[in-house]
Amino acid sequence: MNAVIxxxxxxxxxxxxxxxxxxxxxxxxxxxxxxxxxxHLYSAGIKDMIFTLGYFPEQxxxxxEGYGGIKTHNIIENVPLGTxxxxxxxxxxxxxxxxxxxxxxxxxxxxAAMLLSHVRSGKAATIAVxxxxxxxxxxxxxxxxxxxxxxxxxxxxxxxxxxxxxxGVYIFDSSVLRYVPKGVKYDFARDLFPELVQMRxxxxxxxxxxxxxxxxxxSYYEANFKMMRGxxxxxxxNSRRTVSHKLGGDDFSLAAYSSLVAGRISHCVIGxxxxxxxxxxxxxxxxxxxVTVRGRHFGEIIGDxxxxxxxxxxxxxxxxxxxxxxxxx
Numbered sequence: 001m002n003a004v005i006x007x008x009x010x011x012x013x014x015x016x017x018x019x020x021x022x023x024x025x026x027x028x029x030x031x032x033x034x035x036x037x038x039x040h041l042y043s044a045g046i047k048d049m050i051f052t053l054g055y056f057p058e059q060x061x062x063x064x065e066g067y068g069g070i071k072t073h074n075i076i077e078n079v080p081l082g083t084x085x086x087x088x089x090x091x092x093x094x095x096x097x098x099x100x101x102x103x104x105x106x107x108x109x110x111x112a113a114m115l116l117s118h119v120r121s122g123k124a125a126t127i128a129v130x131x132x133x134x135x136x137x138x139x140x141x142x143x144x145x146x147x148x149x150x151x152x153x154x155x156x157x158x159x160x161x162x163x164x165x166x167x168g169v170y171i172f173d174s175s176v177l178r179y180v181p182k183g184v185k186y187d188f189a190r191d192l193f194p195e196l197v198q199m200r201x202x203x204x205x206x207x208x209x210x211x212x213x214x215x216x217x218x219s220y221y222e223a224n225f226k227m228m229r230g231x232x233x234x235x236x237x238n239s240r241r242t243v244s245h246k247l248g249g250d251d252f253s254l255a256a257y258s259s260l261v262a263g264r265i266s267h268c269v270i271g272x273x274x275x276x277x278x279x280x281x282x283x284x285x286x287x288x289x290x291v292t293v294r295g296r297h298f299g300e301i302i303g304d305x306x307x308x309x310x311x312x313x314x315x316x317x318x319x320x321x322x323x324x325x326x327x328x329x
Contacts, residue, residue, distance in 0.1 A: 007103035008054025
């Protein structure tokens with residue numbers, strides 16, 4: 001079984017973080033998000049990976065070149081083809097059974113258990129699902145007591161309770177690709193899955209561990225601190241990976257070796273080639289690569305010409321809508 005990694009998204013909900021970098025290459029705890037997806041597959045014994053690329057494809061391709069011990073292929077979409085359309089372009093490269101994962105999400109799904117569920121189901125497709133407290137940003141998945149998916153509700157407007165949602169991780173028999181037209185925009189959730197539901201050919205695998213689509217500045221901020229102690233899985237060698245070290249005690253900061261820290265920091269992530277000036281005092285911040293920080297900052301994502309305030313200054317809780325401050329000093 002080989003893998004297709006979806007790595008062509010714009011990450012529009014994360015702007016301005018993604019103005020000049022594709023979402024899969026955004027650093028989380030000083031490693032690009034795509035590195036966590038590759039590490040997960042590598043730890044599961046999958047070392048043949050196909051990347052579907054679209055937005056700034058050269059950045060992802062350059063990162064791939066640093067890997068040792070895995071085989072990579074690239075499918076570059078000159079026009080957006082959707083999740084299923086991009087995978088359709090890889091039809092000649094995929095095995096008879098393959099897994100599809102997001103290059104810009106974080107999860108610790110048990111791929112071996114998911115594969116066993118897929119085989120036992122006898123279905124052509126298996127999707128990983130999980131429960132979230134507020135499913136309005138996702139598609140609800142409905143399935144029966146046998147695990148057969150019976151329907152989807154796309155991003156419900158009203159949801160007073162938690163719900164089971166699609167994680168964006170799939171195992172397919174290659175036969176499903178015959179239902180995907182070539183060269184046109186076609187999505188799994190919107191186009192392919194309704195057809196497979198009618199044929200009762202989708203199995204649901206329930207995941208009760210960690211999953212985040214990292215779809216907002218808040219969840220991006222949280223992900224950095226979630227991964228400060230390392231990812232869930234051992235990483236394959238990559239000559240381009242940033243080397244970081246820990247500063248402080250239990251409530252430590254993670255700083256790239258190429259950064260310069262002259263000011264005071266507490267529980268921060270300091271990106272590559274960045275500098276915390278001697279007059280800086282920052283706490284609970286994520287400093288992006290190549291940024292010089294001055295002054296006092298608390299609970300912010302700090303970029304080259306913006307900051308995003310994530311934590312309310314008077315309470316340790318996340319804001320629902322981060323403010324963006326331009327040209328901070």
